[in-house]
Amino acid sequence: MTSEPPETPPTPLLDVELVTLFPEMFDSFLRASLLGRAIGGGIVRVNRTSPRDFARGRHRQVDDSPYGGGPGMILRPEPLAAAIETAEAARGRAYRVLLSPTGRLFDQTSAVALAGRGRLMLICGRYEGVDERIADTFAEDIVSIGDYVLAGGEMAAAVIIEAVARLVPGVLGCETSTADESFSAGRLEYPQWTRPPTFRGLAVPEVLLSGNHAQVETWRRLESLRRTETRRPDLLLRHPLTKDEQALQDGGKTKRRKKPR
Numbered sequence: 001m002t003s004e005p006p007e008t009p010p011t012p013l014l015d016v017e018l019v020t021l022f023p024e025m026f027d028s029f030l031r032a033s034l035l036g037r038a039i040g041g042g043i044v045r046v047n048r049t050s051p052r053d054f055a056r057g058r059h060r061q062v063d064d065s066p067y068g069g070g071p072g073m074i075l076r077p078e079p080l081a082a083a084i085e086t087a088e089a090a091r092g093r094a095y096r097v098l099l100s101p102t103g104r105l106f107d108q109t110s111a112v113a114l115a116g117r118g119r120l121m122l123i124c125g126r127y128e129g130v131d132e133r134i135a136d137t138f139a140e141d142i143v144s145i146g147d148y149v150l151a152g153g154e155m156a157a158a159v160i161i162e163a164v165a166r167l168v169p170g171v172l173g174c175e176t177s178t179a180d181e182s183f184s185a186g187r188l189e190y191p192q193w194t195r196p197p198t199f200r201g202l203a204v205p206e207v208l209l210s211g212n213h214a215q216v217e218t219w220r221r222l223e224s225l226r227r228t229e230t231r232r233p234d235l236l237l238r239h240p241l242t243k244d245e246q247a248l249q250d251g252g253k254t255k256r257r258k259k260p261r
């Protein structure tokens with residue numbers, strides 16, 4: 001009788017190390033939807049390591065009061081360092097990202113860059129934050145997901161994992177589906193409709209039912225520009241209109257939708 005060679009699991013295209021005091025917060029997130037399927041299929045791998053497992057003493061205390069005084073508690077460096085080093089000793093060096101509201105703002109460009117790294121470590125803070133020596137010693141990047149303060153880095157890490165994983169080939173199932181999405185070229189995506197053709201008196205724009213692909217394409221580009229102008233003029237400042245877009249807009253002025261939203 002011949003026996004099959006044991007199946008080696010595929011090498012993940014995105015390999016994430018999470019360093020978090022609350023690994024259980026990711027349980028359902030990592031099981032659900034496209035990400036759950038990508039993890040099941042071995043395209044994405046997410047490992048979780050808790051600094052609590054490396055804390056000393058009966059109470060396994062991971063935090064302490066800040067030097068110089070002030071409110072709240074700061075995560076001590078030793079348990080975090082041990083968690084980082086243990087995860088890397090087991091599975092290899094990763095590009096280390098510390099999550100902090102003081103970091104550079106995460107956006108679609110950062111998601112693309114992180115997707116290119118292949119192996120990432122997301123270090124989640126809690127309480128009043130993390131001893132600065134963790135940033136000094138380990139962090140290659142310090143990232144914030146927005147100008148607001150969360151209670152911990154876990155939700156920020158989930159945002160980053162989802163934004164990055166959907167850029168990994170095979171995760172979405174359709175390789176072209178991220179190409180003309182919002183932010184991919186400094187523009188917001190055009191509006192979309194599906195069935196029914198009329199809902200509560202609101203009809204789908206006729207051009208989308210015309211079957212004329214060239215007209216649909218032009219209309220969508222114009223709508224994308226209008227929406228960007230109305231909702232995110234800052235994007236247009238950073239990515240000014242190209243000559244092509246200018247011409248498109250000049251030609252489209254007479255065909256403006258009644259109520260651009």
Ligand code: SAM
Binds near residue numbers: 124125129143151153
């Ligand atoms: N005292 C810190 C400050 O004012 O900058 C805030 C600490 S916050 C309550 C605790 C942890 O949540 C941070 O260490 C960080 O890991 C995470 N966090 C909070 N807001 C975040 C954000 N906007 N982006 C990324 N991580 C964030």
